Amino acid sequence: MLSRSSTSRADPLSDVLTVLGARSGGRTRLEATGAWGLAFPERQRLKLVAVLRGACWMILPGEPARRLAEGDVFLIGSSTHAVASHPDIEPTDGAALYAEPGCDVVRLGGDDTIMIGGSITFASAEASFVLDALPRFLHIEKTSGSAAAVSRTLDLLDAEAGREHIGGSLVTTRLAEILFVEAIRAYVAEHGEACVGWIGALADRPIGESLRLMHGAVAHPWTVAALAARVGMSRSAFSARFARRVGKPPLDYLTSWRMLLARQLLSERETNLASVAREVGYLSQSAFGHAFKRTFGYSPKAEHR
Structure with missing residues (x-):
């Protein structure tokens, strides 16, 4: 691997x-x-x-x-x-x-x-x-x-x-x-500069940096405004540029990544749902469960069996 x-x-x-x-x-x-x-x-x-x-x-x-x-x-x-x-x-x-x-x-x-x-x-x-x-x-x-x-x-x-x-x-x-x-x-x-998708977006200085920020602190309560400020852009300009380069808005990407990471944690660890939820940025286990089901079509409990 x-x-x-x-x-x-x-x-x-x-x-x-x-x-x-x-x-x-x-x-x-x-x-x-x-x-x-x-x-x-x-x-x-x-x-x-x-x-x-x-x-x-x-x-x-x-x-x-x-x-x-x-x-x-x-x-x-x-x-x-x-x-x-x-x-x-x-x-x-x-x-x-x-x-x-x-x-x-x-x-x-x-x-x-x-x-x-x-x-x-x-x-x-x-x-x-x-x-x-x-x-x-x-x-x-x-x-x-x-x-x-x-x-x-x-x-x-x-x-x-x-x-x-x-x-x-x-x-x-x-x-x-x-x-x-x-x-x-x-x-x-x-x-x-010519491609759409998060891999190509890594070559874009502010968008690539925002991706590294989200991956480096996945549980942080990121907002579009906070990410924009960290990379030196206005909120509206950052949001539009991110969506154009990555193909989805910043927080949609963050949710997708959190859910992928959560599913790996649930399938590979002997741990409880609450700790996995916290590790990927959800204080509420219910909110985590809803996000997981929207992404994969089934509850995190089914993954954790």
Whole structure:
């Protein structure tokens, strides 16, 4: 499981990934030559793929095909997709090729093109909290100004993948997790001002700071006015900017985050409802129960059984 940050400064991305139970789903490899194409179904996970050699095309429904070159990295959200040597190729079922236990390498005739992939899965049913904050397809080109850290991690991952040293599986899994985080950082650096969603909003100085404030003191009785004052903005300007960048008003976001955190606490701890309510900012157990039921459709007592 991706671990919670040990620093004193709040890190919303690490917080969310930890609460949602984000885990590396292991590593896959594809070697191919000639004409080939593989299709994959929609899944509630994030899939990260790096092109180590050659080139390929990524095809997503309703979007133009994208060519990916050696050194490029891409992240796919919850969407059906296909990868192929050419966009005109009719793809076959790629998921079936990796379906057998222990089958993490697929070879299609040669190795003109080599790709390695990994996935981030979520133990929580609320994976949409992350998936909705990212585009369906995130492309980080080798030539991108933000790609240096991604490239370094990719080089380490490629070198480790070809070794037979003890602990190799653990090392490659951790490197895949690091590559995922570096890809998110590159996305924020390149597109933060243009994207909607709390991950992109981290690149916005006042809005990113307000997110860190809420995550760093989730039980604090925050108001829009208090948050605005802390980041040096008027209440109205802050509220409008937050809603535009994050996609929902500040206190709606805070409630969503509190409820996700509360559900994790209820499912993992031997504790009472009142203490969980206080930990996420509710003095009234009744108010906490109503907020929880509005969010998830059932009472916190059902989660706590």
